[in-house]
Each structure stands twice: as structure tokens, then as C-alpha cells.
Amino acid sequence: SDSGVQEGCFVPVGPLRMIKANAASNVRDLGGWKAQDGKSIAYGKLFRGTQTGSADHDLFVSLGISVDLDLRGNGGGSPSQVFSDLEYLNLKVYQFMYKGTSGYTEDLYREALRRIIEWLDQGKGIYFHCIGGADRTGTLAFLIEALLGVEENDLNKDYELTYFSSQPRTRDNTSDRPFRQLVFYMKTFPGSTPQEQVTNWATTGENALTLEEIQLLKELMLE
Helix, strand or coil: CCCCCCCCCCCCCCCCEEECCCCCCCEEECCCCECHHHCEECCCCEEEECCCCHHHHHHHHHHCEEEEEECCCCCCCCCCCCCCCCEEEECCCCCCCCCCCCCCCHHHHHHHHHHHHHHHHCCCEEEEECCCCCHHHHHHHHHHHHHCCCCHHHHHHHHHHHHHCCCCCCCCCCCCCHHHHHHHHHCCCCCCCHHHHHHHHHCCCCCCCCHHHHHHHHHHHEC
16 A cells, blocks of 8 residues: 555653653653642652662663662561662651551651652652552652642542552552551641641651751752
């Protein structure tokens, strides 16, 4: 046939930027979500996913990732440094960050936020992960996005997108339901929006963040 395909291009609709890796899965850029004052979260700074392997080294370098924030160690998974040339930090958080039966790791989530702000201020790209990039990773992503002013509907979407990864189950449809408990717990803090509630959570309790740190996060991540 003499018919052919005309040259052209297409533009994807929506903010989601999935990344195909060799060893890791459920990898995506946190950028693109609509946030405070009509701004959007910047691409190319924060990445979330599963535990990874040496086969992803060149990909991480190409993405500008220079920090590996490992959330494994409590609730499953043995922490280990994969890339010797990346800065590495292990914070052993629980998927239930406030659950008394498992221990209290709210302070570690606040520490993760503080370290992320410091790394971003140094111009470093950050990959944070647990085993499946689902609940512990999802909790940290939820906290970051809420602080930046992402609306509740989009917060829910980002958390539940893990359904389409190597962890194909609705995160709110389990016997433990860490996502539901996270959302309801944040609603116990003052505020009418997730941003207000998570800000009040982040600036109280052990290892509390300052409003200046949260403002710096916005300046670094919103565009």
C-alpha cells in the first residue's frame, strides 16, 4: 500500500509521569500535580518507587538522582545501600506511622521531610522507597504533596495509583487499611484542608518542622 502514517506528535494529558526501570517498579516522578496558588509540583526533583538494584544505576544518574532515601526496616524489608556513589539514608518507618501496636514513627516521617527539604535546597534529586513503593512510600508522598497544597482528590489518586504496579490491590481495601487510617488521623488536626491539617501535624510533636522549613519546601518544589 502507498498509504503511510503522517508525521506528528502527541501531548499526554494529565500530570502522571511513570518511569520504566530495570530493577525497580512503581517508579514515578512526584511532579505535575496541581498545588497551592495554581502552581504545580516541579518535575525532576522527587521520585518514588520500590526497592531497586544495580541495573538501575545509569537510569538514576540520567534522572539526576543523587540521594537514596530507604524507608525499609520496620514492617518488612532489609535496608541496604545499592549505589555506592549515591548519598544514602535509612529511616525505619512503619506504614502505620502513629499506630501504637507497631510503634511510633511519626518523628521519623518528620525527619524524612526535613532531610528532603535540606537535600532539595542543595539541588539534589531524591529517590525514596520502601519494598513495593506503596504504603510507607505512599505515606511520605502524601505528606509532601499535602504540604504543597495538592487537593484531597489528587492525594487519593496518587496513593491509589500503586494499584497498577507490582502491588495490584487497592490500598484502602485491606484488613489493616493504612491509607484510610492515615487520612482519618490527619483529619484529627486543625484545618479544613489536607494542607492545613498536615501542616499542623508537621509543626507539632517530636521533631516538629518549622513554618520556615515548610515555606522553603514550597519555594523549592512549586512552579
